[in-house]
Amino acid sequence: MNRTAFAIIAAALLFGCSNEIPMVNLGIDDVYYIPRMQKLDLHPALTGEQYEWYVNGICVNHEKDYIFIADEEGDYTLELKIIDPDTPYHFTFDIHVLHEEIEYSPYISKVYEYCPAPGQFVNEMPRYEEGDTYQDILQKCEESISGTNDIMITLGAYGGYVTFGFDHTVINRPGEYDFRIWGNAFYELTNPDARGGSAEPGIVMVSYDRNCNGIPDDDWYELAGSEYYKPETLHDYRITYYRPTAHVPEEDDTGYLDDTIYIPWADSEGATGYIAKNIFHSQDYFPKWVDGNELTFAGSRLAPNGIDLSDTGRYFVLYAYDHGYVDNHPNDYADLNSFDISWAVDSKGKPVTLPGIDFVRVYTGLNQYCGWLGETSTEIARAQDLHIDLPGVPLPDPLDN
Ligand SMILES: [Ca+2]
Ligand SMILES: [Ca+2]
Numbered sequence: 001m002n003r004t005a006f007a008i009i010a011a012a013l014l015f016g017c018s019n020e021i022p023m024v025n026l027g028i029d030d031v032y033y034i035p036r037m038q039k040l041d042l043h044p045a046l047t048g049e050q051y052e053w054y055v056n057g058i059c060v061n062h063e064k065d066y067i068f069i070a071d072e073e074g075d076y077t078l079e080l081k082i083i084d085p086d087t088p089y090h091f092t093f094d095i096h097v098l099h100e101e102i103e104y105s106p107y108i109s110k111v112y113e114y115c116p117a118p119g120q121f122v123n124e125m126p127r128y129e130e131g132d133t134y135q136d137i138l139q140k141c142e143e144s145i146s147g148t149n150d151i152m153i154t155l156g157a158y159g160g161y162v163t164f165g166f167d168h169t170v171i172n173r174p175g176e177y178d179f180r181i182w183g184n185a186f187y188e189l190t191n192p193d194a195r196g197g198s199a200e201p202g203i204v205m206v207s208y209d210r211n212c213n214g215i216p217d218d219d220w221y222e223l224a225g226s227e228y229y230k231p232e233t234l235h236d237y238r239i240t241y242y243r244p245t246a247h248v249p250e251e252d253d254t255g256y257l258d259d260t261i262y263i264p265w266a267d268s269e270g271a272t273g274y275i276a277k278n279i280f281h282s283q284d285y286f287p288k289w290v291d292g293n294e295l296t297f298a299g300s301r302l303a304p305n306g307i308d309l310s311d312t313g314r315y316f317v318l319y320a321y322d323h324g325y326v327d328n329h330p331n332d333y334a335d336l337n338s339f340d341i342s343w344a345v346d347s348k349g350k351p352v353t354l355p356g357i358d359f360v361r362v363y364t365g366l367n368q369y370c371g372w373l374g375e376t377s378t379e380i381a382r383a384q385d386l387h388i389d390l391p392g393v394p395l396p397d398p399l400d401n
């Protein structure tokens with residue numbers, strides 16, 4: 001980061017005038033140079049009753065501390081007014097926002113967490129190899145979904161999640177989608193207009209690195225998709241899966257399931273059930289790098305979307321929800337796989353305003369089992385910040401529309 005800083009000791013100039021005025025150091029420089037889409041964490045050392053921060057004359061913040069971030073390169077004039085009857089203060093400084101020295105990638109650059117729930121693709125996508133630690137699995141996830149590697153990873157049954165980020169902050173542009181995520185959803189060919197087939201909606205959460213430590217330890221906000229406020233969507237749902245113990249497997253009538261009592265679960269609704277083992281996937285379904293005997297996940301839970309058109313458990317169609325979920329519509333539908341940070345809501349469902357986000361978490365949003373299709377599990381292969389130009393592919397100018 002090319003940040004040239006000139007320390008200012010504003011009141012030092014006054015020091016010669018009066019012994020009554022102490023030397024003051026605001027702790028803010030008078031000029032900064034930062035790249036676009038990177039945060040500048042400003043902590044004034046002085047306190048007062050109230051604070052006002054202005055960017056180019058517009059008041060943007062009333063807190064003591066302020067994180068400046070800019071989507072656009074250019075010169076910004078900032079003012080901090082500390083309102084206080086005894087020690088008022090007014091300071092003006094400049095921030096020059098430059099193009100980054102190394103071009104940003106629009107794609108995932110970092111995977112922070114990978115915690116799948118049990119599932120038929122777990123230990124395969126990505127593949128667990130004997131002796132792999134959690135760090136090894138995390139590395140494999142990063143290699144799978146970063147850049148345009150486009151190697152699918154599974155999140156397993158309800159609640160399983162992945163947390164990833166980019167090499168910059170994804171800016172929340174007002175009225176625009178901000179990022180897009182690729183899964184492996186498809187519509188069945190016989191009746192594509194019904195938008196049913198394999199839709200395994202994953203719920204998206206976002207987080208802004210407010211403490212600027214580069215770690216996803218800040219508040220999380222769910223992006224309210226089309227189902228968020230519907231009565232059939234549960235919030236504060238919780239489920240625990242139990243490591244399978246020695247037992248006699250029970251097959252089902254269809255011949256597709258080897259063991260219908262394979263991995264038990266119990267949820268906060270008082271329901272219990274099993275992740276079954278099917279004949280197509282014979283590996284362990286419980287993540288092999290996990291030491292504990294239980295895995296607990298929590299979040300919102302969408303209503304089941306699968307319908308058994310055969311009535312005999314042999315032909316399930318999973319219908320897509322309208323919008324706002326991962327692995328819900330085929331990847332060709334850009335808008336239906338794109339997300340607006342302005343959809344963010346807090347744990348009470350109240351919209352929150354975020355300037356951008358540094359971390360994205362996707363978790364499987366349904367607790368559903370569909371015969372030989374198995375448990376519904378979100379998969380993801382790629383994500384993209386929609387505000388970074390691709391080489392040779394300029395983004396359309398929104399004013400042209
Ligand atoms: Ca937006
Ligand atoms: Ca943080």
Ligand SMILES: [Ca+2]
Nearest residue numbers: 184200327379
């Ligand atoms: Ca899928």
